[in-house]
Amino acid sequence: MESQWIFNLLLVLQFVLLLALAVWAFRLSRKLKKFERSVHDAGLAQKKQVQVLASGSIGMGRRLVAIEKRLNMAVERQSELISKEGSSVSYNRAMELLEMGASVDDLVSKCGLIRAEAELISLLKKESRRNSNQSH
Secondary structure: OHHHHHHHHHHHHHHHHHHHHHHHHHHHHHHHHHHHHHHHHHHHHHHHHHHHHHHHHHHHHHHHHHHHHHHHHHHHHHHHHHHHHHHHHHHHHHHHHHHOOOOHHHHHHHHOOOHHHHHHHHHHHHHHHHHHHHHO
C-alpha cells in the first residue's frame, strides 16, 4: 500500500510539474507574441521614416534641378551680356579707328571683327559723313 501511495504522490507531482510547465510555456508564448508585435510596429515605423526621407530627397532633388536650370540660364545671360559688351566695345573702337583713317583690314586685325562687320561699319561711317556733309 505504501508503494501505491508513493506512486500516487509521484503521479500528482508529475501532474503539478506538467501544469507548471504548461503555464510557463503559455506565458513565454504571450511574451513572444508581444515581442513580435513590437518588432512589427518598429518595422512599420522605419518604413514610414524611409518613405518620408525618400519623398523629401525627391523634393530636394527636384529643387536642385530647378536651381541648376536657373543657374545655367543666368550664366548664359551673363555670357551674352559680356559678349554684347565686348562687341560694342569693339564697334566703338572700330568707329574711332575709322575716324583716324583706318582701313577695313585694320578693323579686322585690331578689333577682332569679321570682314563683313568691318565693311559694314566702314560703310555706315561713310554714309553718316555724307549725311552730315549734306545737312551743312
